[in-house]
Amino acid sequence: MxxxxxxxxxxxxxxxxxxxxxxxxxxxxxxxxxxxxxxxxxxxxxxxxxxxxxxxxxxxxxxxxxxxxxxxxxxxxxxxxxxxxxxxxxxxxxxxxxxxxxxxxxxxxxxxxxxxxxxxxxxxxxxxxxxxxxxxxxxxxxxxxxxxxxxxxxxxxxxxxxxxxxxxxxxxxxxxxxxxxxxxxxxxxxxxxxxxxxxxxxxxxxxxxxxxxxxxxxxxxxxxxxxxxxxxxxxxxxxxxxxxxxxxxxxxxxxxxxxxxxxxxxxxxxxxxxxxxxxxxxxxxxxxxxxxxxxxxxxxxxxxxxxxxxxxxxxxxxFARRQLMNASFNRWHLGNAYGAFGSVTKVRYEVVVEGTLDAVGPGARWREYEFKGKPGDPARMPRQIAPYHLRLDWMMWFLALGSERGWFAPFLVKLLEADPAVLKLLRTDPFDGERPRYIRARIFIYRFSTREEKRATGLWWIREPQGVVVHPASLRADVP
The missing domain is CATH 1.20.1260 (Ferritin)
Structure with missing residues (x-):
């Protein structure tokens, strides 16, 4: 043989x-x-x-x-x-x-x-x-x-x-x-x-x-x-x-x-x-x-x-009329279907999460939570992350497209609690471990700056506010 x-x-x-x-x-x-x-x-x-x-x-x-x-x-x-x-x-x-x-x-x-x-x-x-x-x-x-x-x-x-x-x-x-x-x-x-x-x-x-x-x-x-x-x-x-x-x-x-x-x-x-x-x-x-x-x-x-x-x-x-993308057909993840970006988004939306130690009002100072990989501060150069995978950052992209699937509200609660494990997943904690009084989430349109805009401002991104995703929320009993 x-x-x-x-x-x-x-x-x-x-x-x-x-x-x-x-x-x-x-x-x-x-x-x-x-x-x-x-x-x-x-x-x-x-x-x-x-x-x-x-x-x-x-x-x-x-x-x-x-x-x-x-x-x-x-x-x-x-x-x-x-x-x-x-x-x-x-x-x-x-x-x-x-x-x-x-x-x-x-x-x-x-x-x-x-x-x-x-x-x-x-x-x-x-x-x-x-x-x-x-x-x-x-x-x-x-x-x-x-x-x-x-x-x-x-x-x-x-x-x-x-x-x-x-x-x-x-x-x-x-x-x-x-x-x-x-x-x-x-x-x-x-x-x-x-x-x-x-x-x-x-x-x-x-x-x-x-x-x-x-x-x-x-x-x-x-x-x-x-x-x-x-x-x-x-x-x-x-x-x-x-x-x-x-x-x-x-x-x-x-x-x-x-x-x-x-x-x-x-x-x-x-x-x-x-x-x-x-x-x-x-x-x-x-x-x-x-x-x-x-x-x-x-x-x-x-x-x-x-x-x-x-x-x-x-x-x-x-060869199916409705081809599945990234699908597993058994519990062992063997013999899978693959594919990526079957649709392309034409506009970039980003959810920006902010907190404050102040009472809600015109004088409140809102401070932004920065993520390790996803766009945030328009002046910050995008980072090279791959082949490492920042899972929370990726889910924030899906969130901006309207897909939440149950994790975002618990995430905001963890920020209100200043949970150390969750804060380690972020690039910055603007409150240095202190619990914020309120948390909110706003949505922006982001686009890359043109060459002229980059020379004039130093910004990598130009962003425009589009509205509020989550209005100011708190866990504290002493706030209205």
């Missing part, structure tokens, strides 16, 4: 395997550290949407999670720190230096720990890149260790994942918003995206003909190039590099958590070692492998067939 093992292995993909395994593991480190820093304040025992309340209501419908046995913030931290430590070991290549099954077990443990977090994360973990990370971690688990050649079926499944990610995003754009079809989407997107970065204003101010060219290039990359991933080399490798270049363009122009970083990592798994050897001819990048044991080929084949079966609904979704 040696012929079967030979057919199922792919020599000369050692670099791609290393990038896929270590890169995905590095993203898991970021994700687990994000949970340590943000989860208790957002979803913990005393969070905005407490997990114990959610589990009492949802029960087993929440999906598989370690926290069905009981949630505490301490258990969350144990899960997150354990996941971060295992992921860091995979980044260093420690499990990969052992037998084939060691990195398999390590990645599956990491995947299970993060699944436990995502399935109780509610709206704060309802992003497509959470499911993408879970699916990527499960797939690369079967790449095994350096002692044998990378399994061909696993590399094929990674390409299928990148295909769904890119092609699904391309279709959702064409179906969802006319501005993608008439090539005008980038007239607005760099300015109205959830969390602009330092270069977003530069990209927004580029000439409109270049914006139209960007959109046309995006359509080619997402709707045509992914099919080439399944062609023989070197075509598949060149297709992967095209995807990498376009994803790097997105990294430069905005903050999208680890979505683009993870796509780059997965796409590079389709690049053969010969590409790297052509650039560095003095290096011998592919190592010697022992023959792949038959049991390994059997385990890999069964696992990939299961994944193919689980992704069948995602395949049907690509």
């Amino acid at each position: 040696e012929w079967a093992a030979d057919v199922l292995t792919a020599e000369k993909y050692d670099v791609g395997r290393q990038i896929a395994q270590r890169g995905v593991a590095a993203v898991y480190v970021i994700a687990f550290l994000s949970a340590v820093a943000q989860f208790p304040a957002l979803l913990g025992e005393k969070g905005l949407l407490p997990v114990p309340v959610f589990l009492a209501r949802a029960g087993r419908r929440a999906g598989p999670t370690l926290f069905h046995r009981g949630y505490t913030d301490r258990r969350l931290r144990v899960v997150a720190w354990t996941g971060a430590a295992l992921s860091a070991a995979l980044v260093l290549g420690i499990p990969q230096a052992g037998p084939w099954w060691v990195p398999l077990i390590a990645f599956l443990l990491v995947w299970w720990l993060y699944t436990s977090i995502v399935n109780v994360g509610q709206v704060f973990y309802g992003f497509g890149w959470e499911s993408l990370l879970l699916e990527a971690g499960f797939v690369v688990a079967f790449l095994g260790s350096a002692e044998i050649a990378p399994p061909f079926l696993v590399l094929l499944m990674i390409r299928w994942l990148v295909f769904r990610l890119e092609f699904g995003a391309g279709l959702i754009k064409l179906r969802g918003d006319r501005s993608w079809r008439d090539l005008t989407a980038l007239y607005y997107h760099h300015e109205t995206q959830p969390m602009p970065n330092p270069a977003s204003r530069f990209f927004h101010l580029l000439p409109k003909p270049l914006h139209r060219l960007e959109v046309a290039g995006n359509h080619v990359t997402q709707l045509a190039v992914p099919f080439l991933l399944f062609m023989p080399q070197p075509m598949a490798g060149f297709a992967a590099l095209i995807i990498v270049v376009t994803q790097c363009w997105l990294v430069l122009s905005g903050n999208f958590a680890w979505l683009n970083t993870l796509t780059i990592i997965l796409a590079l798994a389709a690049v053969p070692d010969s590409f790297y050897e052509a650039v560095l001819p003095a290096l011998e990048l592919s190592g010697a492998h022992r023959p792949t044991p038959l049991y390994v080929s059997v385990v890999v084949s069964v696992a990939m067939l299961v994944l193919a079966y689980l992704s069948w609904p995602a395949l049907l979704n690509l």
Whole structure:
């Protein structure tokens, strides 16, 4: 049966395997550290949407999670720190230096720990890149260790994942918003995206003909190039590099958590070692492998067939009249549907939260709470956050679009209480730990300053007040 093992292995993909395994593991480190820093304040025992309340209501419908046995913030931290430590070991290549099954077990443990977090994360973990990370971690688990050649079926499944990610995003754009079809989407997107970065204003101010060219290039990359991933080399490798270049363009122009970083990592798994050897001819990048044991080929084949079966609904979704965006069809977040920005907002709205120590009236001094990533002070340059993910800041973008889903009122209460855990999620506390007397929320239209306005005022943003979202509210009994 040696012929079967030979057919199922792919020599000369050692670099791609290393990038896929270590890169995905590095993203898991970021994700687990994000949970340590943000989860208790957002979803913990005393969070905005407490997990114990959610589990009492949802029960087993929440999906598989370690926290069905009981949630505490301490258990969350144990899960997150354990996941971060295992992921860091995979980044260093420690499990990969052992037998084939060691990195398999390590990645599956990491995947299970993060699944436990995502399935109780509610709206704060309802992003497509959470499911993408879970699916990527499960797939690369079967790449095994350096002692044998990378399994061909696993590399094929990674390409299928990148295909769904890119092609699904391309279709959702064409179906969802006319501005993608008439090539005008980038007239607005760099300015109205959830969390602009330092270069977003530069990209927004580029000439409109270049914006139209960007959109046309995006359509080619997402709707045509992914099919080439399944062609023989070197075509598949060149297709992967095209995807990498376009994803790097997105990294430069905005903050999208680890979505683009993870796509780059997965796409590079389709690049053969010969590409790297052509650039560095003095290096011998592919190592010697022992023959792949038959049991390994059997385990890999069964696992990939299961994944193919689980992704069948995602395949049907690509051709559905009402295509779902970022949807999971099972509780394990495997075989998901992906996509982003099926619609583009034309105007940027921002909710600004303010507090005061004074009585409400014309003389009240209202002070603004600054967030770490989202636009606030018009003079402050947007920050580079990705691949880290600021969950509260992202939810503030959805809030400005009219989607609240139960977390904003508890957030305002926490500000009135000067809750230390919630205040740590913010860039500034204008009251230095003191409880404000009143809290209010106003809505503004934000736009990037023109070059002339930037030179004259130094402002990155020009904003105009539009009204009040939440009128002055207080928890104190001694105020009217």
